[in-house]
Amino acid sequence: MWPLFDLVGVLTFPGVVRLKALHAGKMAGFIAADVRRHEDLAWISTLGVLPEFRRQGLGSRLLLTCEQQLPVSRVRLSVRATNDPAIQMYTRYGYRQHGVWKRYYSDGEDALVLEKTR
Numbered sequence: 318m319w320p321l322f323d324l325v326g327v328l329t330f331p332g333v334v335r336l337k338a339l340h341a342g343k344m345a346g347f348i349a350a351d352v353r354r355h356e357d358l359a360w361i362s363t364l365g366v367l368p369e370f371r372r373q374g375l376g377s378r379l380l381l382t383c384e385q386q387l388p389v390s391r392v393r394l395s396v397r398a399t400n401d402p403a404i405q406m407y408t409r410y411g412y413r414q415h416g417v418w419k420r421y422y423s424d425g426e427d428a429l430v431l432e433k434t435r
Contacts, residue, residue, distance in 0.1 A: 334359075334386050338366075338375055345370040348379040350387060359387040361394035364403075376406060384410075390435050395421065395428040407431050 332353075338346040346366035350359045361383065366376045384392060395418060396403050412431035421428035 333362075334383055336379055336383055336386075338370075338379055340370065346375045346379050348383045350383050350392070352387060352389060354389065356391075357389045358391045358393060359389045361392060364394070372402075376403075377410070380406070380410060384433075384435070391432060392435070393430060393432045395430050397422060398427040398429050404429065404431075407433075411435075 332351065334348075334350045334352060336348050337344050344367075346364075348361065348364045350361045352359045361380075364376060364379060366379075392412075393415060394407070394412070396407065398417070410433065412433045414429055415432035416430040418428040418430060420426070
């Protein structure tokens with residue numbers, strides 16, 4: 318669950334790239350990235366695909382489309398350490414482990430910080 322301030326920010330702040338994927342008029346997936354030009358960096362803050370649309374390439378298309386709109390040379394994101402399908406997808410597109418945030422998630426799970434240099 319996202320804190321309200323974070324949710325409002327990702328939906329409204331300037332400099333955030335927001336994309337959604339629709340299927341039959343229903344949102345099937347979304348992505349948001351916070352562009353930090355002064356750091357030559359963007360953070361993908363969220364990427365989600367509804368369960369019924371997973372394993373169909375939608376996450377990959379959202380990721381690649383978002384990356385094309387990022388005017389920076391480095392892109393970072395965090396992912397649950399146990400989310401093997403997501404980690405495999407990110408690795409396939411050139412992301413490498415940059416760090417670990419210990420006990421990042423509310424259940425105590427670590428987050429892997431991944432980075433891609435373009």
